Amino acid sequence: MQDDSVIRAAGCLLWRRSPSSIGIELALVYRPKWADWSHPKGKLKRREDARDGAVREVLEETGMTCELGPELPTVRYQVEGRPKEVRYWAAEATDGTFVPNREVSRLLWLSPAAARDQLTQDRDKDLVDVLLSTLHAAGEVL
Template sequence: MRTTEHLEENVAEGSYASVYAAGALCWRVKKKKLEVLLIHRQRYDDWSWPKGKLDKGETLPECAVREVYEEVGLPITLGIPLPSIRYAVKPGLKEVHYWASSVDDMPAMADGKEVDAVLWCSPNKARGLLSNPSDVEPLEALVAAHEAGSLSTWPLIIIRHAKAKPRSAWTRAEGERPLAATGKRQALYLQRLLMSWHPGRVYTSGWMRCISTISPYAQATKAKVKVVSWLTEADHKRQPAKVEAVLEKLMTRNSATAVCTHRPVLPTVLDTLAKHMPDDMAHSLPYLDPHLSPGEVLLVHMSQEIPGRIVALEQHKPFED
C-alpha cells in the first residue's frame, strides 16, 4: 500500500530524497492492444513519462495531475498507484511517484516547451525507448495489472473527518462539535487532494465535523452529498451492521465515491473492505487505533472488470501545521 505524507518537512530535514516529483503512465486500449504514452524532452534528448517536481505545499497526486496536463494537455484522473523510482541528481536523490491513468482516445499534445514530441506505443516498444532504466519498473507493474484484469478501476475514498475541537472543551451536543482551526485547513487541503480522483458523490455522517470536512470539496465541484445517519458515532454504536450494508452497496456503484466518517466507525469500515481483497492486502489496512489520523484518507481502488474486488490501496496523510 502506498503511503504519502506532507513532504516539505521531510525534504527540509533531509530524511528522505532531496527532490520529489510525480507523474503518470497514461494508457489506453486500441484495437484490443495496450498502449502507453511517452514524451520526448528536447533539453535532455530523452524519452520518459510525463512528470515534474512537486510545488511548495502541493500533494503528490496533485503534482501528477498538474504535470500531465501541463506537458501533454491531458486532464487526467489517477488510477492505481505504480512503483515509485529513485535515482541520483545533482541535489542528491530524486524520488518520482507514479500512477496509472486511463485516457481512452483523448488527444495528447506536446507543450512545445519541455516536451517536443509525444508517442503512443506498445509496452514492448516503450521498454526499448525509455532513456532511464528505472522508468521500466512502473511500466512492468502497469502491464502486470493489465494482464491480471486489475488496471481499470474506480476509487472508493474513505476519509476520517478533520481535526475537531476537543471533546473536553465542548459543552453542547456532540453532533455539533466543530472543526478546530487546523481542521479547517485540513479540509481545504483535502479539497485539493480529492480533485485527483473527482468523486462525484460524497456520503457523510451528518455530524458537523464531517460535514465541514467535505464542504470545501463539495462546494468547489458540485459533487452530490448524501447524509447517512449510520455513519455517525452514535448510530454506528447501536447498529454497526448498517455501516457494513452501506459500504457493501457503495462497492457496487462503479463510480468515484467518497465516504466521511469518525474514528469509532473505522473498524467496521475496514472489516468490510477486508472481505473484498486478498489476505496480504488486508494485512496492510490501518487496523491499529486510531486507524486514520484526523483528515487522513484511505483510497481503495475497485476493479471495473470484477465488481466488488479491491485491487490496490493508498493512504494519504493529512495536512499538519
C-alpha cells in the same frame, strides 16, 4: 517534517486503449533539455499533493486529462548529487490534444513492448511491466 534536500516529483504511466487493436498504448514524452524519452512527470510545487502534481504534470506535458488509477512504485535516484523521489500512478487518458511546448517537443503513443524499447532510462522501462501487472490485476482488458 519534509526533507528539503530530496527533489519531490510525480508522474503517470499514461495509457489508453489502442485505437487499432486489442491492448493498450502508453504515452511517452521527449524532453529536449535531457534528450530523453520518459513517462510524463515533473517536480512538485511547494506543498502540492503528489496526486495533484501527477495530474498537473500529465496535462502540462501531454495536453491530456486523465483518470488516476493505482499508485505504482516510487522511483528514487540521484540528480546532480541530490536525491530525487518520483511517485507514479497508472492513469488512463480521458481527453486532450498534444501541443509541443517548452519542456516536451514530442509525444508518442506506443505499445508496451515498443515503449520499453523507446524509453531512455532502465528505471522507466521497469515500470512498464509493473503497470501491465497492475492493470491486469485490476481487471483491465489488455
